[in-house]
């Protein structure tokens with residue numbers, strides 16, 4: 129199988145697995161216990177916290193472990209709006225992941241003032257329109273990089289336009305792919321996940337800027353400085369840190385490798401498939417994602433493309449894993465002004481450090497022939 133769906137999830141790195149195993153076997157202590165077994169688990173968790181903090185240029189006390197990106201997003205939105213009363217208005221980007229859009233919708237139904245900020249044809253938020261959200265009672269949530277297109281939002285510029293607002297960014301896709309400096313970006317909150325960077329599933333983190341009076345909506349034990357109740361999953365946290373450490377130390381090597389593959393795919397698809405539209409810009413996007421759609425999409429069935437690719441042994445996606453199979457057009461491409469048919473027939477290729485040039489060439493050749501066949505079928 130040729131696996132080109134690394135934005136959905138990634139293969140667990142062998143070194144990460146090795147780092148986790150001792151904590152699954154003998155190091156099973158509860159990190160809150162005061163005897164030796166617990167204390168050793170605590171040391172491992174705190175060391176992992178320092179690793180994640182260093183990767184973001186944050187302070188360890190600003191890192192809170194969670195079960196992943198979805199929990200981080202939900203916890204930040206709900207805690208800021210309700211438990212902490214830090215904000216009473218919410219503004220979110222139209223191309224956010226459903227792990228932001230759905231809690232935002234629930235907030236709107238519950239009576240919170242929620243604004244969905246549109247994007248332009250290139251997927252970028254309208255910076256001038258953003259200025260109306262420059263209020264101290266507003267939480268602005270804008271993802272760092274999009275999971276379907278790889279498009280990077282200009283967070284430094286965003287922060288300049290809303291200096292008074294609280295700023296959250298879902299950095300699940302960008303973490304480990306491009307440098308992130310929370311000081312430089314000026315964000316108050318960040319969401320991270322381990323399984324997009326060859327770490328384990330079921331663990332992630334929130335960055336919460338020092339000085340923000342964050343009160344958790346999740347109640348229970350006093351773990352994670354009272355900000356995320358629940359026994360820390362030591363092995364997963366250790367695995368997350370090992371994956372992050374490796375991603376940071378190999379950032380340039382991985383980025384160059386992935387970028388070269390994505391460039392090659394871009395060229396191949398542009399020259400081999402007529403009426404193809406590349407939705408991922410060459411600059412201002414992640415190194416690992418290429419999203420393509422088809423101008424004659426009304427003649428193509430999006431699900432059929434993915435299924436034909438699967439039969440030919442290539443795993444690609446039509447965007448968010450959560451949308452796959454639900455037959456819904458991509459809300460991201462719709463927000464970028466693409467037609468419903470085009471938004472439905474999109475294909476996302478997402479590579480990793482393990483992807484090869486041969487795999488890309490084979491996948492692009494297969495995609496070209498799948499599209500040609502499907503177009504031919506509608507002709508007959």
Ligand SMILES: Cc1ncc(COP(=O)(O)O)c(C=O)c1O
Nearest residue numbers: 196197198225227275300301321
């Ligand atoms: C941008 C973005 N946010 C959030 C998530 C959810 O993260 P997790 O799977 O860790 O809950 C994903 C996963 O697809 C994502 O791509």
